Amino acid sequence: MRRRMIIFLATVACFVSITFHGIEQKVAAATQNDYPIILVHGLAGWDRNEALGYxxxxxxxxxxxxxxxxxxxVYTATVGPFASNWDRAAELYAYIKGGTVDYGAAHAARExxxxxxxTYPGIYKQWSDANKIHLVGHSMGGLTIRQLTTMLEDGNAEEQAYYKAHPEQGISPLFxxxxxxxxxxxxxxxxxxxTSFAENENVLVPVIRNMVTGMSALSGNALHPIIYDFKLDQFGIxxxxxxxxxxxxxxxFKSAIWKxxxxxxxxxxxxxxIKNQANLQTKSDVxxxxxxxxxxxxxxxxxxxxPMITMFPAxxxxxxxxxxxRKTASNGMKIDNTWAANDGLVNVVSSYYPFGVSAKKADANPVKGQWNYYPVKQGWDHLDFIGMGDKLPSVVNTFYLDIVKTVTNLPK
Structure with a gap:
């Protein structure tokens, strides 16, 4: 009996090994590049070790x-959940490459x-022009990865000028x-x-403040608390x-961040x-x-x-x-009826692609420097995309599997 059990377990182990080896071979054969895929969270996001594993x-x-x-x-990156796009881009650079976050001498002085x-150990230390990465951002994470991409190519003139005047202080490779x-x-x-929701500072900012106040009792003193980490160290928070x-x-509440x-x-x-357009460019080689x-x-x-009945109640x-x-923006753009449809936090029309850039409906022939937008997913709210809504895990997993298949099939 014991001998038969050993043979059975060995057979199962062999079958599992062959099965998973076959899957990996299929994936490798179907891809044109093996660049890592980095997931970047949005507003109020958290690290894999926080939120008690949620x-x-x-x-x-x-x-x-x-x-x-x-x-x-695939890797998950972590940046400041309430930090600015600039600060998050600097944090993302250090988190991926490894090293101490450098927000920039000129930027830090101004803000x-x-x-x-x-300081982070780095999740892909060999990151370079030869060893590229794919960036996937949800919500504000999308703005963060757009800014990082622009900064990597263009640098920053203000930081470069400051470095020229103060060479002894150094400059981050990012800038x-x-x-x-x-x-x-x-x-x-x-x-x-x-998003037009963020136009109402009297609503959004107090929500952020209240979150800091309410969650602080749970965050603890450790660098990586098990509940939540606001990661606003640069402001002394x-x-x-x-x-x-x-x-x-x-x-x-007395922190400079609110001013x-x-x-x-x-x-x-x-x-x-609109103000940050210079840092959110569409690059011709991406x-x-x-x-x-x-x-x-x-x-x-x-x-x-x-709102649909399935929208997250909050x-x-x-x-x-x-x-x-409704509003007319500083650049003359009208926030009108075309901005009404939304996912609960983001206007549909704003999510497609940046206004004024070359864009087309996604197909089998994506082109560098051009936005490829997919059809609107009807009935999906802001949280459905990260598996916290009413969509089955299998549906969400298929969604992300399609994304990684698309980007790993891009030519090098």
Whole structure:
């Protein structure tokens, strides 16, 4: 009996080994590049080790591991959940490449925060022009990866001028530019032209402040707390050892972050994106893809957009606000009825692609320097795209499997 059991287990092990080896061979044979795929979270996102194991990418499931099991080199990056697009791009660079975050001497002086941040070991230290990566960003993560891509190629004139005047202080390679190390950029439910919800600072900023206050008691003192880490060290927003909660909260509210535009709420707004256009360029040597969801429907009588019954309940007030918000932006662009449809946090029209760039419906022949946008996924709200909504895990996993198949089949 024991001998038969050993033979049975050996047979099963052999079958499993052959099966998974076959899958990996199929994946390898079907791809044209083996560049790593980096997932970048949006506003309020968190690290894989936070939230008691509840994943930003997948919730109770794990999108990263599912894709890895299929043979794809997928990694999850972590940046400041409420930081500005600039700060997040600097953090993302250090998180991938390894090293200490350098926000830039000129930027830090202007925004009144520390120049240097945390130090990371790097998830892909060999990253270079020869060893490129694919970037996939959800929500604000899409803006962050667009900014990182632009900075890598163009650098930053202000930081370069500061370095020229103060060579002893050095400059981050990120701001030096002339790097072509991004193969593709994929944005998911990203406000590529800003979101009208973020235009209301009286609503959005207090929400962020209240989150900091309410979550601070759970965050703890460790560098990687098991609940939540706000990662705003550059502004001094970090609970110190033996610091009382009231003292910590008082310091949070007095922080310089609330007195500047160097914060996520501004960078997510329409005006913030307009002001930041120089750092959100479409580069001619990079492939661009975008995915958009819609969780509103048009009523028969009034033709107004209203939230679908399946929309995440907490998004309903924001969705209703966006449905009725109208404005003429500083560049003359009108936020009108075409901006009404949304996924609960992001306007559909804003998610397709940046206004004014070359774009086409996605097909089997993507072109570098041109945005390839996919059909709107009807009934998908902002959280459905990361596996926290009402979509089955198998549906969400298939969605991401299609993304990685697309980018890994791009020619080198």
């Amino acid at each position: 994943k930003y990418w997948g919730g109770f499931y794990d999108i990263q591991q599912t894709l890895k099991q299929k043979g794809y080199p 009144n925060h520390a120049r240097y941040g945390r 030096a530019g002339k790097k072509h190390s991004i193969q593709s950029v994929t944005t998911i439910a990203t406000p590529n032209n800003g 970090k609970r110190q050892p033996n610091e009382t909660l009231p003292a910590y909260n008082n310091r949070v 500047t535009d160097d914060i996520s709420s501004y960078d997510l707004s329409v005006e913030g994106v 492939y661009y893809f975008s995915y958009t969801g819609q969780a509103t429907r048009q009523t028969l009588l009034t033709k107004q957009e209203v 998004f309903v007030p924001a969705s209703n606000y966006m449905n009725s918000f």
